[in-house]
Amino acid sequence: MRELSDGELVTMVRSGESEAFGELVRRYQRPAYAVALAVSGKHHDAEDAAQESFLVALQRLDDCRNPSRFAGWFLAIVRNRSRNLVRRRKLRMGEQIPASAKTRGPSPAKAAYISELRSRLNEALSTLTEVQREIVLLHDLEGWKHREISERLGIPQGTVRSHLHFARKALRIQLAEWRDVKEP
């Protein structure tokens, strides 16, 4: 079956079609999380902001003037929600990127290793600018192409490449020993 475009899905969701909404969530849950993580730097904040953003987008879907450009419109909501969340929770300290991965399965040694790895990655990411974090997460984590990032974030492709280059360079320097890390 032909994959429906974002615009088609948005039109269907406006009529309350749950399956279409489910597909939009499936399509954008990872990018939403990546953008939220780039802004907040914390797993739980990113998770909350990404989930809330889907609900806000659903409520405001009639404001999306160009449904074929849903991605850019939606990620702007994610960014704003994440910034608001960070502002609200500024005093909350501690936990960084995925705290424990729910402790479903991994042995204590593995959990500790993952926790340490995430902590180091979070530190390294925090040295980047917000837009660099967003781009490196969308590209290297979510697998978006330069062109997709450029179109959806409204940034020229050359700038995307440049941000990505500097972000990777910084991460490689700071995480040299973790490069191409394998699970224990």
Added chain:
Amino acid sequence: MGTGNEDRFKGIGVADPAWDDPRYWDRFHAAVLARAVFELATRRRQAQQPVAAVLSSWSRSLIPVALAAAVIAALLIGSEANRGPAPAAPPLALEDVLGDEVGDGSFQAVMQGELHASPIAFMALVEGNDP
């Protein structure tokens, strides 16, 4: 996920919550959909409403508003009618208007037969200057 780009920084994969929790995104998806049930149901209900139902729902709110407007208009008209006609202004005679700026002497002179005088003499009379 993956672009096939060899430059990709693989260490970043640990930022994906599913890295060590393969069911994470399924739970995330389910959580969002569960919270969206009410909004989706509202949208479905609105989309399924036939045109007649929409018009009927409008009329339900329009009729009381129209009735209220009519009552207010009737009250306003009634209160205007109770006040009765406005008092008539006293009649103003043409002579009063014409003679308003003319002194007593000049007016009398005009009325007493100076009408054959030249226009210049008449104006001098009216303005109070002897030619």
